[in-house]
Amino acid sequence: MGKSRRKKTPVTTSVTKSTSSSKPEATRKVIRQLHVLLKQKAQLDAIPIQKRDAMTVKTLEDTKAHIDELGGLEFYQRMSAIGQGPDRGGGSEKVAISWLKEAYPANGNTDSKPMLNLLEVGALKPDNYDSCRGWIKVTPLDLHSRHPGILEQDFLLMDETENREKWDVVSLSLVLNFAPDPKDRGRMLGLAYDFLVPGGHLFLALPLPCVMNSRYLTCEKLTALMNAVGFSQVQERWKAGGKMIYLLYQKRTQTAPQSTESFAKKVVLRQGDRNNFCILL
Numbered sequence: 001m002g003k004s005r006r007k008k009t010p011v012t013t014s015v016t017k018s019t020s021s022s023k024p025e026a027t028r029k030v031i032r033q034l035h036v037l038l039k040q041k042a043q044l045d046a047i048p049i050q051k052r053d054a055m056t057v058k059t060l061e062d063t064k065a066h067i068d069e070l071g072g073l074e075f076y077q078r079m080s081a082i083g084q085g086p087d088r089g090g091g092s093e094k095v096a097i098s099w100l101k102e103a104y105p106a107n108g109n110t111d112s113k114p115m116l117n118l119l120e121v122g123a124l125k126p127d128n129y130d131s132c133r134g135w136i137k138v139t140p141l142d143l144h145s146r147h148p149g150i151l152e153q154d155f156l157l158m159d160e161t162e163n164r165e166k167w168d169v170v171s172l173s174l175v176l177n178f179a180p181d182p183k184d185r186g187r188m189l190g191l192a193y194d195f196l197v198p199g200g201h202l203f204l205a206l207p208l209p210c211v212m213n214s215r216y217l218t219c220e221k222l223t224a225l226m227n228a229v230g231f232s233q234v235q236e237r238w239k240a241g242g243k244m245i246y247l248l249y250q251k252r253t254q255t256a257p258q259s260t261e262s263f264a265k266k267v268v269l270r271q272g273d274r275n276n277f278c279i280l281l
């Protein structure tokens with residue numbers, strides 16, 4: 001693998017005992033700020049050191065300091081884990097599990113069938129799929145591991161040869177929107193495709209506004225883009241005024257190569273007071 005695979009001791013005393021004690025609105029505000037700052041940091045980090053002027057260096061230092069002040073990735077993960085708690089409606093894995101039971105009825109209903117190999121990218125807890133341990137074998141990983149059972153690994157740096165067609169299911173739940181660079185989002189989808197066995201499934205969860213209120217993305221465009229990567233959509237769930245959109249895709253087999261050219265550049269699809277979420281292939 002490209003980057004550190006070391007396992008860590010938990011940064012919290014107990015991941016599973018998180019409670020919803022924090023105020024949701026204040027928390028969301030800090031999470032939004034962290035998103036902006038992490039994106040800014042990624043853009044500045046991408047400038048080669050020899051090309052950075054004094055102003056860039058100072059802005060980068062200030063950005064890092066501000067991220068630390070707000071609690072950094074650890075705070076972000078802690079708050080996201082609280083948002084996943086059963087008292088706030090639970091995590092998206094509940095949706096994934098119900099769809100996987102439909103997609104793999106034989107596996108979901110007996111213990112005697114082969115286990116599904118599921119790669120959970122962006123795992124805040126090691127036990128999200130515990131209720132399915134008879135038929136799903138999960139490998140949870142995250143950029144920053146909060147538990148010894150979660151592999152510390154950047155998905156973008158996973159060994160492509162080692163992982164090619166290794167996984168039955170890949171989960172990218174609230175992960176694409178975390179990646180600051182639209183090209184990295186596209187790369188994540190491409191890697192998920194390569195890592196899946198033919199006919200395997202990708203579970204995708206995104207904040208609803210990323211699709212419904214973006215200048216650059218619509219439901220139709222997302223479907224076309226996923227199609228170009230090699231995926232067919234099999235499930236979709238969202239509701240007007242809701243927070244999330246959940247999608248399940250299947251990796252097509254014997255697919256004719258599709259042109260990704262029209263998804264390589266930003267194209268404004270809607271004007272107005274919109275966000276800038278975008279995926280580039």
Ligand SMILES: C[S@@+](CC[C@H](N)C(=O)[O-])C[C@H]1O[C@@H](n2cnc3c(N)ncnc32)[C@H](O)[C@@H]1O
Binds near residue numbers: 073080154175
């Ligand atoms: C908002 S949390 C989502 C957690 C959980 N999957 C959920 O649906 O609630 C996003 C997580 O994705 C992780 N993440 C983002 N980019 C990643 C990458 N390239 N590789 C591994 N983990 C990543 C972040 O560290 C963070 O813990």
